[in-house]
Amino acid sequence: NAGVTQTPKFQVLKTGQSMTLQCAQDMNHEYMSWYRQDPGMGLRLIHYSVGAGITDQGEVPNGYNVSRSTTEDFPLRLLSAAPSQTSVYFCATRGTGELFFGEGSRLTVL
Amino acid sequence: DQQVKQNSPSLSVQEGRISILNCDYTNSMFDYFLWYKKYPAEGPTFLISISSIKDKNEDGRFTVFLNKSAKHLSLHIVPSQPGDSAVYFCAASPETSGSRLTFGEGTQLTVNP
Numbered sequence: 608n609a610g611v612t613q614t615p616k617f618q619v620l621k622t623g624q625s626m627t628l629q630c631a632q633d634m635n636h637e638y639m640s641w642y643r644q645d646p647g648m649g650l651r652l653i654h655y656s657v658g659a660g661i662t663d664q665g666e667v668p669n670g671y672n673v674s675r676s677t678t679e680d681f682p683l684r685l686l687s688a689a690p691s692q693t694s695v696y697f698c699a700t701r702g703t704g705e706l707f708f709g710e711g712s713r714l715t716v717l
Numbered sequence: 718d719q720q721v722k723q724n725s726p727s728l729s730v731q732e733g734r735i736s737i738l739n740c741d742y743t744n745s746m747f748d749y750f751l752w753y754k755k756y757p758a759e760g761p762t763f764l765i766s767i768s769s770i771k772d773k774n775e776d777g778r779f780t781v782f783l784n785k786s787a788k789h790l791s792l793h794i795v796p797s798q799p800g801d802s803a804v805y806f807c808a809a810s811p812e813t814s815g816s817r818l819t820f821g822e823g824t825q826l827t828v829n830p
Contacts (some may be wrong), residue, residue: 637817642820649823665817675738697760705766706818707763708760708761710759711759715813
């Protein structure tokens with residue numbers, strides 16, 4: 608039982624490059640979300656989804672796109688990476704209770 | 718505008734003593750509060766929660782207190798153990814479902830043997 612799986616765990620990008628952070632869950636949860644963690648700022652919600660085909664913006668959505676074509680997957684896309692997007696990204700799902708987080712993806716944009 | 722604030726970036730206590738972590742919030746629409754614990758290189762894990770209809774919730778060594786009039790909550794760990802050393806995040810939601818959580822900045826707890 609893997610829970611929430613994020614790939615890659617580490618990534619270095621150059622400014623302007625694009626990439627996708629993958630998130631997969633095997634808990635059949637409808638709710639999935641992406642957070643970023645930055646020093647001194649806690650975790651901030653980027654985008655979330657309450658089910659396949661439904662997504663919405665969180666607190667800091669600019670520069671990120673998401674889609675939800677299946678219950679299991681919720682990829683986060685950076686279309687043109689910027690140094691301000693250097694962060695640790697966490698995917699989280701929720702059933703009827705608390706959030707379950709993945710182990711995180713550390714992204715560095717040079 | 719930091720709606721959930723943890724004013725202490727770090728806290729150090731001796732093993733066996735009480736750890737008290739504090740959290741303040743400004744949004745009166747918050748209805749559900751949670752604490753998460755995070756070890757290095759891991760994702761946050763749920764610790765304990767409380768809804769606004771209660772003022773205390775206990776789970777083993779962990780107790781969360783909520784003071785709605787002061788918009789303040791605290792997490793008590795008794796007795797503290799070295800394995801409790803981690804970053805603790807306070808979080809709040811306007812929904813009892815716990816969606817759209819707003820997190821505080823985190824407090825690094827160190828429990829010394």
